[in-house]
Amino acid sequence: MTTTTTATATSTAATVLDASGVTMRFGGLTAVRGVDLTVREGEIVGLIGPNGAGKTTFFNCLTGLYVPTEGQVSYKGTVLPPKPHLVTKAGIARTFQNIRLFSNMTVLENVLVGRHTRTKEGLWSALLRGPGFKKAELASRERAMELLEFVGLAAKAEHLARNLPYGEQRKLEIARALASDPGLLLLDEPTAGMNQNETRTTEELVFAIRDKGIAVLVIEHDMKFIFNLCDRVAVLVQGEKLVEGTSEVVQGDERVVAAYLGTPYEGAPGAEEVAEVEAAEAHAEEAAEAAEAQADTEPEAADTASDDTEAAAEASDEADESGDAGSDDAPESAAENASDADSTTEGDSK
Numbered sequence: 001m002t003t004t005t006t007a008t009a010t011s012t013a014a015t016v017l018d019a020s021g022v023t024m025r026f027g028g029l030t031a032v033r034g035v036d037l038t039v040r041e042g043e044i045v046g047l048i049g050p051n052g053a054g055k056t057t058f059f060n061c062l063t064g065l066y067v068p069t070e071g072q073v074s075y076k077g078t079v080l081p082p083k084p085h086l087v088t089k090a091g092i093a094r095t096f097q098n099i100r101l102f103s104n105m106t107v108l109e110n111v112l113v114g115r116h117t118r119t120k121e122g123l124w125s126a127l128l129r130g131p132g133f134k135k136a137e138l139a140s141r142e143r144a145m146e147l148l149e150f151v152g153l154a155a156k157a158e159h160l161a162r163n164l165p166y167g168e169q170r171k172l173e174i175a176r177a178l179a180s181d182p183g184l185l186l187l188d189e190p191t192a193g194m195n196q197n198e199t200r201t202t203e204e205l206v207f208a209i210r211d212k213g214i215a216v217l218v219i220e221h222d223m224k225f226i227f228n229l230c231d232r233v234a235v236l237v238q239g240e241k242l243v244e245g246t247s248e249v250v251q252g253d254e255r256v257v258a259a260y261l262g263t264p265y266e267g268a269p270g271a272e273e274v275a276e277v278e279a280a281e282a283h284a285e286e287a288a289e290a291a292e293a294q295a296d297t298e299p300e301a302a303d304t305a306s307d308d309t310e311a312a313a314e315a316s317d318e319a320d321e322s323g324d325a326g327s328d329d330a331p332e333s334a335a336e337n338a339s340d341a342d343s344t345t346e347g348d349s350k
């Protein structure tokens with residue numbers, strides 16, 4: 001781990017989230033099947049799996065967007081009602097895979113919206129703008145500014161959310177989620193679409209959130225981010241939990257490499273095909289050089305040489321194309337994938 005923070009999670013820490021036997025069926029499709037997962041105080045837990053494995057559906061079951069077909073979800077020992085606003089009120093906040101900001105509101109206003117579950121002032125108080133409301137409004141603004149400072153967006157408080165660069169919009173979503181003073185934060189692909197620097201900053205931000213005493217459950221396709229960040233990682237495959245353990249355990253599990261990172265399929269380009277493409281390229285280069293040399297020594301044969309050069313260039317292009325097709329169309333082998341585990345794969349937007 002490259003973090004400077006200290007992992008506070010221990011197996012004896014109190015359980016914050018306890019999901020037990022969560023199953024979610026959509027008609028004939030079982031998107032999540034009997035998944036158990038706990039998150040303890042001070043932990044950062046990762047949830048990974050291939051596209052369509054059921055990760056977001058599981059999040060939706062945790063946060064009351066879906067009523068699980070079977071199973072139950074408890075937060076700090078109390079079974080959660082399957083209603084998003086009650087789940088937020090209980091202490092679970094989330095961000096979405098698809099950024100969901102109020103784009104025509106300012107950065108500050110977006111965070112203030114996230115505070116509404118923690119403000120007691122009712123409609124009449126808001127309409128009359130009495131002293132109680134004004135005091136509460138001031139406190140909310142102060143808290144919202146603190147959060148913007150925390151995520152590094154204080155200077156942009158009055159900007160419209162839609163004018164923020166993509167990476168900052170994701171940070172604003174986090175600030176808004178934090179505005180409800182959660183004890184558990186669920187992040188759905190927080191680094192999707194980010195460059196390396198932004199991803200690194202987000203990693204630091206998640207550590208800082210954990211250091212504030214907020215447990216984190218994070219879905220992400222960026223394996224480097226996950227394995228660097230998480231105390232524990234659970235792997236979902238086809239709706240079922242395949243493996244759960246420390247980053248080291250999960251990374252070293254052959255089933256994860258096979259199921260998540262993919263095994264080479266029959267007919268996938270292997271060493272032979274790569275060698276063929278390289279040989280074709282080398283041949284084309286030699287032909288081009290020979291044609292050039294011939295053109296220099298036999299000016300009268302320039303036309304023929306130029307024909308040869310064109311043919312060589314075409315052969316080289318063909319070789320290039322066949323090389324490109326190989327890398328574009330075919331998934332990489334499991335070994336390549338495993339060693340390239342730091343690559344980011346964008347999931348379908350949700």
Ligand SMILES: Nc1ncnc2c1ncn2[C@@H]1O[C@H](COP(=O)(O)OP(=O)(O)OP(=O)(O)O)[C@@H](O)[C@H]1O
Pocket residue numbers: 026029031049050051052053054055056057058347348350
């Ligand atoms: N509301 C829905 N109605 C029907 N099927 C759904 C619904 N939501 C999800 N699914 C299906 O459930 C399965 C799991 O989808 P889910 O989005 O949870 O996967 P995921 O692991 O989050 O994938 P990704 O990494 O691409 O985001 C998929 O087959 C998906 O098509």
